[in-house]
Amino acid sequence: MTTPTDATYADQLDATDDLAGFRQAFVNDDPHLIYLDGNSLGRLPRATTDLAADLVRRQWGSRLIRGWNEGWFDLPERIGAKIARLIGADPDEVIVADSTSVNLFKLIIAALRARPGRERIISDDLNFPSDLYIIQGAIDMLGAGHEIALAYSSDGIHGPVETILGLLDQTTALLTLSHVTFKSGFLYDINALTAAAHAVGALTIWDLSHSVGVVPIHLKESGADMAVGCCYKYLNGGPGAPAFLYIRRDLQEQLVNPIAGWMGQRNLFDFDLAYQPAPGLRQFLTGTPPVVSLALIEPGVDLLLAAGIERLRAKSVAQTEYLIELWQQRLAPLGYTLNSPRDPARRGSHISLGHPEGLGIDLALINELGVLPDFRTPDNIRLGIAPLYTSFRDIHTAVERLAQAVTEQRYLKYRDHRPTVT
Template identity: 65%
Template sequence: MTSIPITADYAKELDTQDSLAAFRERFVFAEPELIYMDGNSLGRLPKDTATLANNLISHQWGTRLIRSWNEGWINTPERIGGKIARLLGAEPDEVIVADSTSINLFKLVLAALRLQQGRKRILTDNLNFPSDLYILQGAINLLDKGHQLEIIDSPDGIYGPADELQASIDEQTALVTLSHTVFKSGYLYDMPAMTAAAHNAGALVLWDLSHSVGSIPVDLHAAQADLAIGCTYKYLNGGPGSPAFLYVRRDLQEKLFNPISGWMGQKDAFAFGLTYSPAPGLLHFLTGTPPMISLSLIEPGVELLLEAGLDNLRAKSIRQSEYLIALWEAVLQPLDVSLNSPRQTERRGSHVSLGHAEGMRIDLTLINDMKVLPDFRAPDNIRLGIAPLYTSFHDIYETVMSLQKIISERLYEKYTDEAPSVT
């Protein structure tokens, strides 16, 4: 990798050349001295979201009360879903906001397995988010253990086992489900290639886009993707626990049935009929009454991303991750810090994982003593999330310099390796 100046001035110079730098001012920075490197886990609060929250509470709920349902609330899952669709290369009527990521995954897994009658195999990898595996295991149990979950191991804990997965897909494979961007290493799957391999054997593919949406241009249509789910609280900056989204390709929508049928997915919900009749299209994948406050607060973050443009954001993300890796190579690699993310930009998302035997204690030192907020993923991953809307090059420089100081001076030794409740 090309050597770069290891100075704060150089980082600040890169920030002056950043065409997206102005977006940083549109987020809340309650602690100006805090360096936030965890946007891949919980995005910052957009200022417009804070303004909207006040309007939702004081006016839409406080003043308009139940009238707000007919003044826009009832269509919010579709409206915001249509905007998220623009970030995913999908049509507006193929994405809807509903429930949580896990519940949406459960819905689509059950629907896919029901459609794929006679096929018994479900394929995934050991880099998938564990919660996704729990949902798959629960679905198999619910279906009387008539399916087999096969987990293909990564060769190194960093790269996805793409070749092994493709070679394993056969006529008994009902579903392949993977995280598009792997949550620990940031490895990025080739979506078109994996989807094509599944389709060649008649299998469906379900992608978890939680670490992709809002940071990487995703083109579900170009990949001919079948199904997808994702959260909105990471790069979409929707807020903690904000509702998730699901995608179903239009030609599959009438073939798939929501296993959690509820009144918001009923064809004529306010007729209050006693027999369920699914609404047309994607609407029947709604279930219960949406949480209007948290649902509505997703929209400002999505609009900021659309305004900035995903291609621009991806270009900045690549520049910043390359800068971070160059600093790692010059400053941290000599201190026995490993790079636990792919080197190739086309195979890497928007976070970079660094490994060290004392990773947990180093992470605690960053948080408590250096005013740097990353996160930690066992066994040794210090994850540094780059959110191009507001992460600066100077943030990255200061983070690496803090890591150098902690490790070279062994400042982490004052902490035990006992992890906090949330890492």
Template identity: 55%
Template sequence: MINELYQKAFELDQKDELAPFREEFVNEPHTIYLDGNSLGKLPKKTIEQTNNLVANQWGKGLIRSWNDHWIDLPQKTAAKIAEIVGAQPDEIFVGDSTSLNLYKLAFAALHLNQQKKKIISDNLNFPTDLYILQGLIHQQFKDHSLSIIESQNGITVSEKQFEETIDNHTALVVLSHVVFKSAFMYDMAQINALAHQKDALVIWDLSHSVGAVPINLNESEADMAVGCTYKYLNGGPGAPAFLYVRRDLQKQLQSPVWAWFSHQAPFDFSLDYQPKDSIQRFAVGTPSVLSLAAIEAGLDITIETGIDRLRAKSQQQTEFLIELIQQLLVPIGFSIASPLDVNQRGSHISIRHPEGYRISQAMIKPNDGSKIIIPDFRPPDNIRLGIAPLYNTFTELVDSVERIWKIVTEEQFKSYSNERTVVT
């Protein structure tokens, strides 16, 4: 059976029209990387571009490079992200972290909708997003409440649950477009429509979907969104995040942080704050030039490839991976913790096993000379296998599942500690 699976993978790799893009990235030999949903690989052009920025723009140009190269860098980057997420360039701000951007937008939405006191999210959302909402309630909006919709299976949430929960008291709905554990993907347009029927606003966290699935913020009538650039967009560790605000909402929303770069004329150094009338009213401090510059190559590759082609390969690969899991891993105690419907999931597959942590450690740190396979682990027992269509091959998927099968059937995981590393 395994030989037949390898033959199928080989044939799929031979037909893969995105295969040449793999060479755009730094690829470590003897390593299979299935964690692009946490941190994308390094584009080779990023090395060239950042070296030029450091050696020439900073080293030689010094502060003159602000006018020559840097002051418009956030807007140029925003325009490229806008193309990927189906928005207008003047609806995207690039800077700060995802959490800070969510805080800014959630504050602005609750301040605008002060007469309504209900916030809605779900228990599949990324915990930090819930922390942000809890903090806002504790610190500024003490008469508000947070309603958490509970998934019935730990994988998905039904539209009916939102129909029953969103009401005339709802000010804000905050959800991950693709949830971080199971990869369940919401129908953005449907949720937006449900919220708008009750005059509620919606903020989407795009961190696990941007660069992996088509996102049409304008077409779906999205209000606001946040997202990171270091996962499928390959912007590098800690790369600046972005936020989206629909154009007609921008002047209605007030950022909680009044700061230098959101001022109408920052270099007039006026002592009185006057916010910009644009998306830049959500800026805070000096742009992180080194990190911003490192995003460009990954965005360019994504745009050149085209999100529809990326999605098509992603769906083909996740379907193939599920086939492998069902044939080889389910019979030895694994279960699939992602939607089986290809249209309801993003680009990673979660599998569960009571020994998930030690199995993942055996994959990452083999003691028998096997290939290094890098997934990630999410408690209590989830191994996430993240597929980045730009650089993952079908053969790598067979290699990875066969390796997991051996780790379990040969009980190799028993030689690894259950003591958790800081980053899993």
């Protein structure tokens, strides 16, 4: 059955959406803007604005340093415990700290030191480049005794699962991948690949940045060793929000934080000159947490927990399927290609559409046509579906404007433009 392409059908889908009410929980100052970049920066929850005012005026302004004993000190664990519910972990297995890159660095060094005599680190060419930079830096720091073995995707869309399985052997110390790849949105099977890594004695680190908040994740069930993730995408924690890390409980005392710091000290107010790591996950804290930006993560996480990750996933699949159907009917004839997996079981919550004039189209959408996606080289226009606030009508309107950008050749004036942030 062919999916109707009229706006009325989109409105019918919205009318039966049991998550539609969550849209009102977010600030929307421009009702004409179609925002499809929640996979890069989530919208602002209304509750966050009230919390920000309280943090600045009352907690900082009035309570001053007393705030540390009135909730600030426990923020990394308290918010981490809530994120744990979204990723299938126990409350004491997740903590919020630093950035995704810093957390990944800490875990890579810890993992490699825990697997002496093994030199190989396996990843893929679909991984976020920053993750690969971190691996390279870790190798340098440890004396260049390790090597990266990259598995290459045959089409730039689907993860090279069979190649990864073929690379795993007794020399492998670590397998680290993005759960959902940043360009195509390919979704790896954490359970299967973790089991394969464990079969050869290797550890695993998963980057959950493009899956947490939209894809059900079951870290404890999978046996995954470690994970990291950012809080400013689907968690709606704000630009540059601190990230989180996960370490399976039985590994927490076996791994050592390579960036020892005051907040990870066992009795930090004893001011002992010798470092003694705190028990459990708190040893992976380093410096003083940024209280304001850390606290502002919580309202977005609370909204996701209220909606329920299974319902969010169901809506995400329905919306990405709808978008793909519209692409096939309206956009494929205009030269757009589908650069994401067709199988929803192997796809996250963003869709990449390719076009030879992709960057120009992206800029025309942003500057002229009231749609905010983003662009990733060489030709990917990424359309992020955030089920908490993206409507089916948003998707329909965006597709119509994608068509308009090509039929009216709006991209021509942007051929020589390349903004710093795309």
